[in-house]
Amino acid sequence: MSEHVQPEHVQSEHGQPDHRESEHRESEHRESEHRESDRGPSERAESDRAPGLVARGLTVRYGGVVANDDIDLRVRPGSVVGLIGPNGAGKTTLVDAVTGFTPAEGEITLNGQSLTGMPPHKRKAGGLARTWQSAELFGNLTVEENLLVSARKVGFASLVRDVFGRAGAGRSADRALETVGLTDARGSLARDLTLGQQKLVGVARALAGRCDLLLLDEPAAGLDSNESREFGARVREIAKSGPGVLLIDHDMSLVLNVCDVVYVMEFGKVIFTGTPAEARVDASVAAAYLGSPMEEADA
Numbered sequence: 001m002s003e004h005v006q007p008e009h010v011q012s013e014h015g016q017p018d019h020r021e022s023e024h025r026e027s028e029h030r031e032s033e034h035r036e037s038d039r040g041p042s043e044r045a046e047s048d049r050a051p052g053l054v055a056r057g058l059t060v061r062y063g064g065v066v067a068n069d070d071i072d073l074r075v076r077p078g079s080v081v082g083l084i085g086p087n088g089a090g091k092t093t094l095v096d097a098v099t100g101f102t103p104a105e106g107e108i109t110l111n112g113q114s115l116t117g118m119p120p121h122k123r124k125a126g127g128l129a130r131t132w133q134s135a136e137l138f139g140n141l142t143v144e145e146n147l148l149v150s151a152r153k154v155g156f157a158s159l160v161r162d163v164f165g166r167a168g169a170g171r172s173a174d175r176a177l178e179t180v181g182l183t184d185a186r187g188s189l190a191r192d193l194t195l196g197q198q199k200l201v202g203v204a205r206a207l208a209g210r211c212d213l214l215l216l217d218e219p220a221a222g223l224d225s226n227e228s229r230e231f232g233a234r235v236r237e238i239a240k241s242g243p244g245v246l247l248i249d250h251d252m253s254l255v256l257n258v259c260d261v262v263y264v265m266e267f268g269k270v271i272f273t274g275t276p277a278e279a280r281v282d283a284s285v286a287a288a289y290l291g292s293p294m295e296e297a298d299a
């Protein structure tokens with residue numbers, strides 16, 4: 001279907017060796033990820049110490065609906081993992097389960113630390129940051145003010161970390177804006193920005209503070225294809241700066257061009273895990289997307 005299409009980053013004349021390396025790293029590990037649930041206890045203990053996010057057996061029930069059914073998910077630091085699937089597949093529920101906004105069975109570790117059972121604010125302090133589907137900015141505040149209104153009160157521990165620059169110290173609002181390429185817009189009113197820039201302010205807001213894993217729930221909704229491409233490039237920059245990124249989006253071209261690994265969900269289950277190249281030719285992915293924008297990814 002799309003053999004002639006190379007991921008955007010491979011075509012880039014500037015070359016992004018980091019990305020290719022991380023893709024390579026990802027594919028080395030993919031086999032074991034596929035079989036996470038078949039592993040024995042000692043191998044499981046091993047992966048508990050693994051860097052990045054490891055979620056195992058996540059199950060969320062809403063009444064009779066099993067919105068997440070025994071999901072295993074892995075996001076390595078510095079990588080971008082895509083999560084796609086039809087409406088109602090359970091993507092937002094998975095973000096809610098990982099971040100603690102909905103009760104879930106299963107286990108979650110981040111860089112070897114268990115987050116299982118913790119309330120959302122503790123998971124945030126532990127390094128999980130998210131954006132919300134359709135989150136809005138304060139239009140009459142500046143970009144910088146939009147970041148500051150959501151900033152947490154700085155506690156003594158994070159102050160010490162910041163002063164001594166220890167690993168895991170939070171990213172300042174300035175650095176978050178720099179990472180998304182909006183340093184020059186910091187004094188602009190949010191309502192004067194393009195939609196693409198506004199989306200990036202939302203991302204910077206999540207990125208400020210401690211962030212080891214960034215979960216983006218349809219962050220590019222409403223962007224045209226050019227804006228979406230630029231947004232994708234920024235998402236790669238974010239991953240390059242350290243954190244893993246979980247990217248949910250309906251824009252297949254964005255997801256397939258930007259991600260190292262793609263998970264496809266349908267009816268609460270993961271039906272496919274693999275590289276974008278594998279996703280493009282997988283029959284079960286095509287079936288899940290029959291009549292929806294799979295073709296756009298070839299454009």
Ligand SMILES: Nc1ncnc2c1ncn2[C@@H]1O[C@H](COP(=O)(O)OP(=O)(O)O)[C@@H](O)[C@H]1O
Pocket residue numbers: 062065067085086087088089090091092093094
């Ligand atoms: N808070 C909730 N209460 C009851 N059912 C919910 C709730 N949130 C989601 N659901 C149901 O769970 C399923 C998955 O929804 P969701 O995670 O929002 O899917 P997606 O983000 O992939 O579109 C859907 O059937 C939806 O109706």
Ligand SMILES: [Mg+2]
Pocket residue numbers: 091092093133
């Ligand atoms: Mg959703």
